[in-house]
Amino acid sequence: MEILGKALYLLLIIVFMRFFYFILRKSFEDKNATTVKMVTRGIVLSIYTIAILSLFAIAIFIPAVGMTKRALAGVVAILMSIYFAIIVKKYIRKEAF
Incomplete structure (x- = not known):
């Protein structure tokens, strides 16, 4: 049953x-x-x-999670922040030209 729950969770994530x-x-289509465009970009x-x-x-406030998961959450958050900056740059560049 636990395997089925994990499979459904993975399917939901996908x-x-x-x-x-x-x-x-859709937010990049002309x-x-x-x-x-504005609604999709807002979402x-x-x-x-x-x-x-x-x-x-x-990563910062929940010590009960464990150090490994906190470090992993911090690294993923940093990588997502970098990708977020790239997306915002694309939005700005697309609107400027």
């Missing part, structure tokens, strides 16, 4: 990642209306902000 990728791709930026802040909170 579905949400595909949905997030779809939203991210044929969409301005409101669609992308808010999801990334929540994910990064929660990972930083785990």
Whole structure:
């Protein structure tokens, strides 16, 4: 039963990642209306902000998790922050030209 739960959890993560990728791709398309672009960009930026802040909170404030998981959460948060900066640069560059 535990294997089934982990498989369903993995499937759910894959579905949400595909949905997030779809939203991210739609925000870069030129044929969409301005409101669609702004809404999708808002969704992308808010999801990334929540994910990064929660990972930083785990890495800094929750000692019960264990040092390995805290360090891993910190590294993933840093990598996500770098990717977040790249996405924001693309958004700014796309709007500037």
